[in-house]
Amino acid sequence: MKTTTLAATTLAVAAAAGTGSIASPGRVAGWYTRVRKPAYQPPGAVFPVVWTALYADIAATSAVTIDAYRAAGQPEKARRYAAALGANLVLNAGWSWLFFRYHKLGASALGAAVLAASSADLARRAAQADPRAGAALAPYPAWCAFATALSTHIWRLNRGIE
Numbered sequence: 001m002k003t004t005t006l007a008a009t010t011l012a013v014a015a016a017a018g019t020g021s022i023a024s025p026g027r028v029a030g031w032y033t034r035v036r037k038p039a040y041q042p043p044g045a046v047f048p049v050v051w052t053a054l055y056a057d058i059a060a061t062s063a064v065t066i067d068a069y070r071a072a073g074q075p076e077k078a079r080r081y082a083a084a085l086g087a088n089l090v091l092n093a094g095w096s097w098l099f100f101r102y103h104k105l106g107a108s109a110l111g112a113a114v115l116a117a118s119s120a121d122l123a124r125r126a127a128q129a130d131p132r133a134g135a136a137l138a139p140y141p142a143w144c145a146f147a148t149a150l151s152t153h154i155w156r157l158n159r160g161i162e
Helices: 003-021 029-034 046-071 075-101 105-129 131-137 139-157
Strands: none
Touching (some): 003 046, 003 075, 046 105, 046 131, 046 139, 105 131, 105 139
16 A cells, blocks of 8 residues: 555545544533433443544555555546545544534434445445455444444434434
8 A cells, every 4th residue: 555545545534533523522521411322322432442443444445445446547446436435534524513513313313324325335445446445444334334223213212302
């Protein structure tokens, strides 16, 4: 993997993570503690661990994917993957704003579903470039699918507080 590609994907992922973290629970703890949550919600300490691992995975796997497309003489697929990654990262950061900052539980459930679909698309595109890259990225759409179920359940439990 080229260092420049990894640097670019790492910067893009870090920008999304940083933008999303601005709206994180540390800034809205009072509201979040009052939100009813399902029993299967993981403890709060799980989320930063999972997201740190996923963000590292997204950056590295995306660099591998873009470089694989370029090495195969498919620069247009590399550009389309990069565009899909950019859209995915906007959705990723946007979810935190919908949920934590604006308290839009229904919209955040929908946003999580769109993010899960976008993440699955990234994994599909990565698998086309390199099956190992697709497999490496598979935890991301899986976690986003779980987040969709969790967000939807939280919305249902808290209808009327938005």
